[in-house]
Amino acid sequence: MSAVNIPDMLRIVREHGLKVISLDIDLETMAPKIQLLDALVTERTKALVVASIYGRRFNMAPVVQAARDRGLIVIEDCAESFCGFEYLGYKDSDLALFSFGPIKHHTAFGGAIAKVHSKELYRKMFHLYESDPVQSRMEYLKKIIKYSVVYALLDCPRIVKPGMYLTRLLNINHKKHIINMLRGFPDKLMQKLRHQPCDALLAMMVLRLGEVDVIQDSLSNLKHEYVSERLPGTVTQVGMKADVRNHWLFPIVVVSCCLAAGKTLPEVICLSSDSSSFLVSCT
């Protein structure tokens, strides 16, 4: 699995009785270092999961070739990189997965697209999918209300600033709580994943994805370029040599000075943007 992904993806793999081996990525291109594959792949290795994180995209051709040479299937995790229907994953990867969860640019408050290469795999997946229960409309409505409230609060400096001050004063780890609030499935992950979307969610996906706003995306890229050009040279910007540089998040590497042993370690901080504001978050 390429080395940067969300913790839930590791959980899903492990829940299927599989072991995760981490494959380092190049911080400039964000591509996995395929030259390390020989040291990691054994006869028990089944698949290579490659994530296009932070909205960056790199050349998948050598990655798929390297996986094929070693008999591995290729799963592209494009959860953070949907930017319209022109690109739905590399043509030869076995599976490409896109997410429209609550914190995505093109969110539908849930839902996903899976592009499956082989008809046989598609049939197997569809058979499993058909036996999943359908999510209730009420559950979907609750999700919309919850995230609308969270978004409104996080977008309001008059609430966020005193809130941050208070959490610091009380020594509460606000990052942990906010990340938990924004997770699509904060509890019972596997059980909740195994649901078909309700008709309301499908209708929302049709509405949202029918109008992918290219101008909005370019505007977001412009804002990031504006910030990028003004950052001090001591800050390492991540993924600056990626083939496609969209910005779901804007990660920078800084040296953290708050380690107990007095040592300093690189830490990745991410900035994300919507049409109106920049928000500091972290991985």
Ligand SMILES: Cc1ncc(COP(=O)(O)O)c(C=O)c1O
């Ligand atoms: C890299 C990556 N993979 C997978 C997921 C899971 O997507 P979701 O739970 O929204 O379907 C996310 C969500 O943020 C992600 O960032």
